[in-house]
Amino acid sequence: MNFNLRxxxxxxxxxxxxxxxxxxxxxxxxxxxxxxxxxxxxxFEVFWKNADSKEQQVMLQTLEEGLRR
Incomplete structure (x- = not known):
């Protein structure tokens, strides 16, 4: 049985x-x-695929900062 979670x-x-x-x-x-x-x-995948490079960069910076804490 295959289940397509996505x-x-x-x-x-x-x-x-x-x-x-x-x-x-x-x-x-x-x-x-x-x-x-x-x-x-x-x-997150939907966001990433629909974001322009600037939005992706902001997300990466936010993730990087959040993971430093």
């Missing part, structure tokens, strides 16, 4: 408003459940 995550959030997406992200982070990590990864 497709399932995208199906579940497609068409959501910014507020709904924020709620999804915040809930995933606050819950601290490992099972939420793949979904956050899919959302």
């Amino acid at each position: 497709g399932a995550v995208l199906h579940n959030v497609t068409g959501h408003s910014q507020s709904q997406l924020q709620d999804t992200i915040v809930d995933a982070i606050q819950s601290g459940e490992e099972k939420m990590l793949p979904g956050l990864g899919v959302l």
Whole structure:
């Protein structure tokens, strides 16, 4: 049995408003459940693919700074 996790995550959030997406992200982070990590990864992939190089650079800087703490 093959399960397309990426497709399932995208199906579940497609068409959501910014507020709904924020709620999804915040809930995933606050819950601290490992099972939420793949979904956050899919959302990050969507961001990365749709960001221009400046937005990607800002994200990389933010990650680098956050990982120094």
